[in-house]
Amino acid sequence: MTDTFTPDEERQTLAGELVLGTLDALERQRADRLLESDPRFAAEVESWRGRLSPLDEAVAPVTVPDNVWIRIEAGIKGLEAQAEALGAQAEPGQVLLFDQMRRRVAFWRRSALAGGAIAACLAALVVSSPPTFLLQPLGLTPEVVRGQQFVAVVNRDGILPALLVQVDAAAGTIEVRSVSAERPTDKSLEVWYLEDDQPVPVSLGLVDATADVTRLASSRQDVLKGRNPLIAVTLEPLGGSPVEGPTGPIVYSGKLIPVE
Amino acid sequence: MSQTMDLVDLSDLLGLVAGQDKRAFKSLYSATSAKLFGITLRILKDRDLASEALQETYIKVWQNASRYDEGKSRPITWLVALARNTAIDSLRRREPARMGGDNDEDALERVADPQFGRVDPAHRQTLKGCLEELDEVQRRCVILAYCEGYSRAELGKATGKPEATVKTWLRRGLLRLKSCMDRE
Structure with a gap:
């Protein structure tokens, strides 16, 4: 398995990992900046949220104090x-x-x-x-x-x-x-x-x-x-x-x- | 809970909250807080910390509702993203790394067993099918990160591999997941 990614793959995985929550501090900063300034990146982040959203369904509501x-x-x-x-x-x-x-x-x-x-x-x-x-x-x-x-x-x-x-x-x-x-x-x-x-x-x-x-x-x-x-x-x-x-x-x- | 979700239009409520309508804010809270509490609790595993994260989440909702764009995401997805971010940030502030990864398969199984009928069943099946196509270790990493808020370091500990390897797994896994889901 090689570690090289195309620029498009870099963007995709940055967006995906932003949603997962696994970016380190520097990457997160970069991703947050892109999210504010780059509509295409923002759309990719939204797509990731949508793709993974069924994983939230398994969460049962819990009565809030x-x-x-x-x-x-x-x-x-x-x-x-x-x-x-x-x-x-x-x-x-x-x-x-x-x-x-x-x-x-x-x-x-x-x-x-x-x-x-x-x-x-x-x-x-x-x-x-x-x-x-x-x-x-x-x-x-x-x-x-x-x-x-x-x-x-x-x-x-x-x-x-x-x-x-x-x-x-x-x-x-x-x-x-x-x-x-x-x-x-x-x-x-x-x-x-x-x-x-x-x-x-x-x-x-x-x-x-x-x-x-x-x-x-x-x-x-x-x-x-x-x-x-x-x-x-x-x-x-x-x-x-x-x-x-x-x-x-x-x-x-x-x-x-x-x-x- | 799911009935409440269906009865109120969360997009409309968010629009009103953007105009700083407190009654709408209370309605939004009533309709969504138990679900979001479940989300923050799943990540933080501690009622006090999860309550704090929930409180912070709704203050952010109050401040940022005007940034919600109906055309771009479903309201519950937007709210869950805020709650997850807040809970994960809270986790990272503490983070004595956890061991294990005991109930990750459980989360995957429950993908096919929805308690909320909000997501298109076909979409749910697609995600489930595509997650199953991933290598097991990639799948575990993606699910533990998303559902339980695991960091790369924690995933490294759980799998006994260096962070750099975990990073590659996550990225390869995400790309495969995307290409599989886009194909379906």
Whole structure:
């Protein structure tokens, strides 16, 4: 058996393996790009889905736990509320200076979104508890917030990915999860940390475009000291902001909220 | 369940969901979630993980319904693709590779024994017949990957062969499957 395939066979097997789910990360990225840009490839993927669909028939329906719908509803409410607030505040492609970012942050703090209602909605989406170093700036102690969670979520009207940001106490990481299927391939999403009286947002790193979950270290000495800790995500050139601080539009910002 | 599927037009519902109609979204969920839960459970084998994947799937449905194109795929196929992708992505995030491959033949047998009369029976027979034409190892790889979400590495472990060999099997198997099904 030879390993050589014609270009047409390459396409066919790429489409087929995309449907099977066996591509490696790089191949998957290539296939996802083709799926967006090449109608012929998209049609081939559809054909594969159709060909293999009888294999789904063997799957018996299973009664879904009630809390799944409750969580979905809560998640969607959260997405809508945040999209609304962001839509009023940020336009895609707009370059933000730090001062603007700070004003936007001020808006976020005033808005009801920073309050408990939205946090309660979003609580359903994640399971994690806040580490002590995040609680102290909020004037909270672990006892007070036992069982609470830190969470943030964003949607940009389907143009940019929806992200869930969650803080994992045990691992000491910030986990950024892409919920939406789409990710920008010609830009990087950079995660920033802000707090009161901080001169420049601190970069926590880039969202990995090839993975659904990016884990970022959060144990830096220069963060999580002040009040009102906040996470923002901006759209930057590939590889991240070329300067100290963000250059691209905020696609997400949210206070780190301890959730009841 | 299958009755519900027949009673509602999933394409219409998806169209309404694209316009962010929450009642339609609830109807779509009621009509399809048990089936999709079966799909995510088959891949993840864990109720909590499968519930999480299901939840993520429907949030994607809400966000991406406008991308559904009635002319290109059946609604249930589109929904299953979203659910499978989500479940497989979740699996890959964990992936301490599984061993075995015990019930793959079972999945194949059930191709001929549909519990849902939605797929054209001739199409089902064609797939079954063409899968049977594949070498056994190719067939196992295709079915384990599609039904159980096996990665190449896991298939390598299950068959005792390197990933590169598995990749070739999968690709050869897919090409043979396509040429057989296109011929029928």
